Amino acid sequence: MFILLGVISLVVSPGRTYFFSIAGCKLIKRVRSMCFEKVVNMEISWFDEPEHSSGAIGARLSADAATVRGLVGDALSLIVQNAATAIAGLVIAFSANWILAFVILVLLPLVGLNGYIQLKFMKGFSADAKMMYEEASQVANDAVGSIRTVASFCAEEKVIQLYKQKCEGPIKTGIRQGLISGIGFGFSFFFLFTVYATSFYAGARLVDAGKTTFTEVFKVFFALTMMAIGISQSSSFAPDSAKAKGATASIFEILDRNSKIDPSDESGTTLESVKGEIELRHVSFKYPTRPDIQIFRDLCLAIHSGKTVALVGESGCGKSTVISLLQRFYDPDSGHITLDGIEIQKLKLRWLRQQMGLVSQEPVLFNETIKANIAYGKEGNATESEIIEAAELANAHKFISSLQQGYETVVGERGVQLSGGQKQRVAIARAIVKAPKILLLDEATSALDAESERVVQDALDRVMVNRTTVVVAHRLSTIQNADVIAVVKNGVIAEKGKHETLLNIQDGIYASLVALHMTAAS
Template identity: 80%
Template sequence: SVFRVFFALTMAAVAISLSSSMSPDSSKASNAAASIFAVIDRESKIDPSDESGRVLVNVKGDIELRHISFKYPSRPDVHIFQDLCLSIRAGKTIALVGESGSGKSTVIALLQRFYDPDSGQITLDGVEIKTLQLKWLRQQTGLVSQEPVLFNETIRANIAYGKGGDASETEIVSAAELSNAHGFISGLQQGYETMVGERGVQLSGGQKQRVAIARAIVKDPKVLLLDEATSALDAESERVVQDALDQVMVNRTTVVVAHRLSTIKNADVIAVVKNGVIVEKGKHDTLISIKDGVYASLVQLHLSAST
């Protein structure tokens, strides 16, 4: 009887000791779980599944940003834009340039309504985008970013995702041809059925970017958004991808965010962003001739870094 009591007390002491040692880990796990569920349960201010709003029958692609002020919710003390105004004519290409952190990529985020401006209006063909159906609005835009996100699927499936997975074979091949991707895809052993691997690891940087371009244009968007689309590529890959972009930009309203001179110098309009506003706007030859101009200084800095 004494032995049983001793054994029970010993086992209880061991259990208490083990549970005490795990207490810090349990506390960390509880806090981590609370943080995760807070993110999962958070309701977005902009509901991507909301099907209310207008749908335009014919889209030309005229875009205007009127007196835009904006700061990120996570950094409420930092003003990204203060009374920014910008007009983009349908079918034209505008390049946004400026120092890092000046808000160039933020323009693209606002155009897709990932965020709404604190004040001011953004319009598409004269209609405020807040009044448009969000899903429809995003279908009118094709985005190509610096690091394309490819899924662990076939090349065919990754391109088709640009149209919600509902693209026909003809549309997929046509988009691949226009983006200079059809040639290398056809040269692969399994062609369009080639698995790209997690985040596209089976493809080179230039190949991934061309697949991303094909995905962006398979839905035939009226507006093309290029966010540093060639900045992570080597010179040869950049040339091939830039050739593809030059083809798909024809007759589309295109907003280009880039640092490289080769990407922006042929734009119809170059807008220089600084301190939350557009400080210079015009074609390359005009801006480069402005003595002590912001654009001229950026170009000189780029050329110095390249040599």
Template identity: 60%
Template sequence: MYLVLGIIALFTIPAEYFLFGVAGGKLIERIRSLTFKRVIHQEINWFDKPQNSSGSISARLSTDPVNVKRLVGDNLAMNVQTLATVISGFLVAIIANWKLTLIILVVIPLVGLQGYFQVKFLKGFSANAKTMFEEASQVANDAVSGIRTVASFCMEQKVIETYNKKCDEPMKQGIRSGLVGGLGYGLSFMLFYFSYALCFYVGAKLVQNDEATFTEVFRVFYALVLSTTGVARTSAIGSDTTRAKDSATSIFEILDRKSKIDSSSDEGTVLTNIRGEIELQNIVFAYPARPNAPVFRDLSILIPFGKMVALVGESGSGKSTVIALLERFYDPNSGKILFDGVELQSLQVRWLRQQIGLVAQEPVLFNETIRANIAYGKQGDVTEEEIVAVAKAANAHQFISSLPDGYNTVVGERGIQLSGGQKQRVAIARAILKDPKVLLLDEATSALDAESEHAVQEALDGLMVGRTTVVVAHRLVTIKGADIIAVIKNGTVLEKGRHEELIKRRNGAYAALANSA
């Protein structure tokens, strides 16, 4: 029978672990995809919080599903195996001699009880370690993404020390888990040997009183030994259980959270005839992270259809905040933003953002090919002809064609393989492909040299034709041709008009900015 059991085990145990491994792998994939989907659709304010930094989210996506899988993969297989062993062992023992079995069963719950206390004792430790691990991941993420800055300031040792400091708590938690797990495992085997002693002692008494035979005692002994061994073995996974519980809590916090500005939602109005006229009425706004520092106190401005409106002012006056409000990254505390006469908050978020093209001062390119980065501008399939056409319109085709791999050139992390002007032109090509009704330019040429600025400005001039355009600018020379220039100061529009009108006001805010430039 042992030979038969050995042959059966040869086939059943690998099949068991394979099937649970497949289930665990699919669970990891499902958790990561669902969590990432929820993360991507959260409002921008959610990402402003320190606990939702890029390093923290990366760590959660990496480790949380793996921790949960530990209880669904090999450990779950072991638990199922243990359950089957306990049930079959109990049945064999109860059939052999029910009196001896019931006496021995008193010990087995004690093994499970110590496992329960082990999990309770570890509660809280792993949560703190998890937070510290996420902070350490953020340090590593910042150091790698900014490695040129780290190298230029010789900050390598300082970054390493910071990272090691953040790793101290996970290390201490690992030591605690090891001590508690080892103590629990030792207690399990102590109780395991106590059950040996109890079985032999009570069995001897029963044999002596002719209430059991020698064979029955050993049958009960071996059946219950298998059961207690399984229970003792499962008690060693207490730390895994605690980590899995904390990770599951972290995952469901994200999955259950409903975004306040949800781009995945189909709720909201969709306009059929779009002009692209925007009006901000009495806007009061402060960033949620800084509620006591209002950016706008009473901002009102009309951005007519097809016109170019430039926003100027000192640093920190709120020019870029207007862009964030128009993209509906945030909602104002009070006041209204109207898009073609319809309040922005009543429009479908995804549709609204499809009507708006954004070119920022520091464009974000993904670590993919130039073709893929341009193709992000349009929903659905994009043809090669479309990509080449928008690249030519953005003055980018010539430099892309001169690269060894052309449109298949991988731009590197954050587009590091391209110069500032090249990145900006790829971003403009992406915006042209989107064909937006409203164009937002957030200091799109301020960080470029004269030659690159000229090429980029040419591309922008072509892109602005026939579109409502909002331009944020520090360099006033780039917005002299704007239809309306609005000077923002102290949370309101201080003055507005054309360049020629504003510059004549000797004591005006615009004239002061022009003189200081």
């Protein structure tokens, strides 16, 4: 019988591990892909919260799914095995002698109770450790992502010390976790040997009374001992199950949350042709993370089709916020924003963003080829001719062609292999390839030197033709030819008009900004 059991185990055990491993790997893939899909469709204000920083999200996508998989894989397979052992043990024990089996069975919940208490203690510790590791992950993510800044300020020791500090908390938690787990193991074995002692004592009394035989006592003893060992082993998974419970809660927190501004939402209308008439009517807005600071109070602005509107004003007055509101990164607290007379909230979000091309102050390039970075701009696949045409319009084709690998050149993380002007021109090409009706330029040349600025500005001037354009600028020299210049101050449009008109306003805000700019330039 034991040889037969050995042969069955030789076949069943590898199969059990194999199939549960496949289930675990499929689960980890599904959890990560579902969570990532949910994360990228969250509204922008969700990412403004500290607990949803890039490091924390990365740690959650990586660690949480792996923790759940750990429990579903090896741990779950062993739990299934132990459950089968427990059922077989009970059947054998009760068929041999139900009185002795019942006596021993009364004591077995002690082992289960010990595992349950362990699980409750571990739950709090694993949640604390998880949060601490996410903080440490954020420090590492920031340091590696900005390694040039860290190196230039010789701040390596600072970030190392900060990382070590963030890792100290989990060490203390781990020590406490180890102590509780160790005490739990001790009690598991204490209860196990208590069951042994009671089995022999009760068996001896029953044999003495003539109610059972020596053979039956050992049948019951071995059957229930194997069952007790299985239960005792299962209690050792208390730390893993506590972590998995916390990880599962973290996963479902993401999966169950509905994005307030969801780009994957297919509802909403689309327009057959877009003129590019934009109007902001009585818009009030505060950032969700800074509810005490009023950005706009009663902002009104009309942007006509095919015209260029420039937004100027002091730093922090809300110029870039206008662009965020137009792209529906945020919704205004009150007031209306319309495109061709229709409120943008009623339009299909993905379609709305496809009508707009954004070129920001700090262009973000992905660690791929220049060709792939430009193609990102178009939904679906951009053809090679479209990519080259966009690059030519952006004054980028010449410098790309001069590179050894041309359009197949990998730009490096955040585009580090390219200069500021080159990155900006690739970003402009990416915006052009989607053929946007509306162009949004958020201080597109402010971070460039004079030569790069001239080349990039030339590219922008070509792109802006026959497009509704909103320009945010610090350098007033770049917006003098705009159709309308709007001055933002104290949450409203304080002045608007052409460059010459605004200069002639006595004690005007724009005139004082130009004077200040001229003084700084000289």
